[in-house]
Amino acid sequence: MITKIPLLKLIAIPFASFACLHLTSVCTLPGNALLRRLVRIGVLDEGKMKLDYVLGLRTEDFLERRLQTQVFKLGLAKSIHHARVLIRQRHIRVRKQVVNIPSFIVRLDSQKHINFSLRSPFGGGGRPGRVKRKNMKKGTGGGAVDDDAADDED
Numbered sequence: 001m002i003t004k005i006p007l008l009k010l011i012a013i014p015f016a017s018f019a020c021l022h023l024t025s026v027c028t029l030p031g032n033a034l035l036r037r038l039v040r041i042g043v044l045d046e047g048k049m050k051l052d053y054v055l056g057l058r059t060e061d062f063l064e065r066r067l068q069t070q071v072f073k074l075g076l077a078k079s080i081h082h083a084r085v086l087i088r089q090r091h092i093r094v095r096k097q098v099v100n101i102p103s104f105i106v107r108l109d110s111q112k113h114i115n116f117s118l119r120s121p122f123g124g125g126g127r128p129g130r131v132k133r134k135n136m137k138k139g140t141g142g143g144a145v146d147d148d149a150a151d152d153e154d
Contacts, residue, residue: 041065042108067092068102070114076122091120 031051038044043061044053063069068083071092077083086092087102094106095113106114116123121132128136 040107041105042111065105066102067094067099067104067106067114070106070111074114076116091117091122093117
């Protein structure tokens with residue numbers, strides 16, 4: 001079957017791409033690049049660097065590499081929804097970069113560098129949150145425990 005490519009798209013394709021269109025040769029460069037990229041993001045194992053294994057990949061394999069899922073799996077958030085909120089509110093960083101996109105795909109080498117932002121109150125370096133500031137102003141020391149709840153425990 002012959003596919004028709006619009007002229008504008010044909011102009012944008014580099015000439016080196018057409019070297020693979022010979023009927024007798026097999027194009028391996030794009031396949032190898034795809035395999036290396038899938039291994040780098042952690043979707044494919046290094047021992048399975050063949051195109052046959054790419055066909056066996058599932059959607060869940062890619063969803064596991066999202067920052068939202070990784071934050072939850074590392075225990076930085078209580079739930080997957082809490083992880084999304086933390087990311088959107090700029091409390092999470094990957095290496096030194098604050099990331100606020102929950103669908104950010106985390107590479108294997110960056111996975112161990114996921115942590116709270118330096119300016120986040122969860123990381124210990126940022127400004128305290130609203131409740132803690134209010135309690136510090138009252139003079140209770142910043143704990144979230146109410147005076148009535150403390151009396152009930154005694």
